[in-house]
Amino acid sequence: MHRILFIWCTLLFSDSYAAVPLEEFFLFGGENGDERLSQQMFNWLHIDDLKPPFKIFGEKRDYVYVNDGGYFDFENGKINVMRGWINLRKVGDVYWRESRSRIDLDKAQEEIRLAFPAYQAIDLKWVLIVTWYQVTRSAEKPFPRNTFQFILTTDKIRSFAIFYYNNIEWYIEGYSTAGFEIKKYDERYIATTHKYVINGTDSRDMLTIGNRSNVGSPGKWLFRIDQDTIYEPNSLCAMPPQPENGICMAEEITPGSLARCNCTHGCKMYKEEFLLECTAPEENETAVWTGKMPECRPLNATTTECRTRFSCQCPTRPSCQCPSCESPIDLPSSTNSSVKLCPFPPIPQNGVCGNSNYSPGSSAKCKCLPNFRNINSNSQLYCVFAEDGHLFWSGEMPACVNSSMSTINN
Secondary structure, three states: OOEEEEEEEEOEEOOOOOOOOOOOOOOOOOOHHHHEOOOOOOOOOEEEOOOOOOOOEEEEEEHHHOOOOOOOOOOOOOOEEOOOOOOOOOOOEEEEEEEEEEEHHHHHHHHHHHOOOHHHHOOOEEEEEEEEEEEEOOOOOOOOEEEEEEEEEEEOOOOEEEEEEEOOOOOOOOOOEEEEEEEEEEEOOOOEEEEEOOOOOOOHHHHHHOOOOOOOOOOOEEEOOOOOOOOOOHHHOOOOOOOOOEEEEEEEOOOEEEEEHHHHHHHHOOOOOOOEEEEEEOOEEEEEEEOOOEEEOOOOOOOOOOOOOOOOOOOOOOOOOOOOOOOOOOOOOOOOOOOOOOOOOOOOEEEEEEOOOOOOOOOOEEEOOEEEEEEOOOEEEEEOOOOOEEEEEEEEOOOOOOOOOOOOOO
C-alpha cells in the first residue's frame, strides 16, 4: 500500500474582493528572484535535493514536483501536497521560488509565531513559495481571476503550510475544496484514511475563503503538517503554565503530550512529581494543559542543603524568599560526608540548570525558561576540582534571550 497526501484547493464566479493585500504577500515575481512556469498545460516543475528534507506526515522527502494546477507531489504516486485545481490554468502567471533568504524566513517565522505562540523560538531553515497571480479557468472574456499564494516551510523538525488568499472570483463546482487528505492505494482500490477539509470550502462558500481565517486575519490559513494529524493553531497547546518558584517544560505541545514540572533551586515541591497533559480541544475551543500545578515552597535554613564555600542561590522568580546560608551547615545525614560534591548548579539569567549527580566529572544540563532561547550553542557545565581542593561548576553558562529577539548571521 502507498500513502498519498493531498492538500488541495480548487477554486461559478463572485464579486472581486481582496482579503490578504498583495503587499502582505511574500515577495513574488521575476524581480524578486522567482522562476515563472510556462503557459503550457499539464506543466510540472521538479525541485530536487531539498535541504533540509521536508518532513510531511512523519516521512521526509528530499524532492518535490509542483504542478501549475496547484498541487505538490513529494513522492511520485505516494505523497502529494495539492492546492488549487488540476489542469485549468489558461491565463495568468504561476511563480515559484525555493528560498533560504533571511527576508523570506523571517516573514514565515513571524506568521508562525503569531499563529502558534509556543513556537516563539522557532528557527526556520527553508521555504518554498508558489504564487498564482490572476489565473483563470479559460481564455474567454471577461476573465474572472484568482490570486493566491501557498508556502511550505520547515525548521528541520516541524513543517508548516501557509495559505494566502487575495482575490477569489471563481471556482469549479465539484472540484473546489481546500484541505488535506491521506489515502492508501493498492492494486484493487483506494481507501481514504484521513481527510481534513477547511469548513465551507467544499461548496460555493469557497468564494468566501478570503474573508475567513483560522488565525484571525482574513484570508490567512496556517497548519502544521509534519505529523500524522493536521494541526490548526487552536489544536495545539501554548507553552505550559509556570508555577510560582518552579518550571514546567514539555518537548511537544500536541494533544497527549506531557509537561514535567520541577521547583527551581532553593524551593521544595510538596509532591514527588507533577505532570501536565495537553488536552485536545472541544469544538471551537483551544487545546489546554490540564492537571494539578505543583506547589513550590522556599526551603528553610534547617533543611537547605548548603555546600562548603557556597551560599544558597534564589530562583529567578522574586517571590521565592530563599534563606541565606552565610555559614555552611552539614549535609543531610544520608549523605556520606567524606564524599566531596559540587554545589547546586548556578542559575543563569532567564534559565535553570540541574542535575541529580553532583560528583566530580558530572555535567549539568541547562535550559532556558519558556519564551527564551539559548544563543550560546556551546554552553555546558562540569563539576571540577579547584586548586584548593573544593569542587565547583566550570564551563560556559547559557545565554537566554527573549525569543522575540532575532539575530542575523553576517
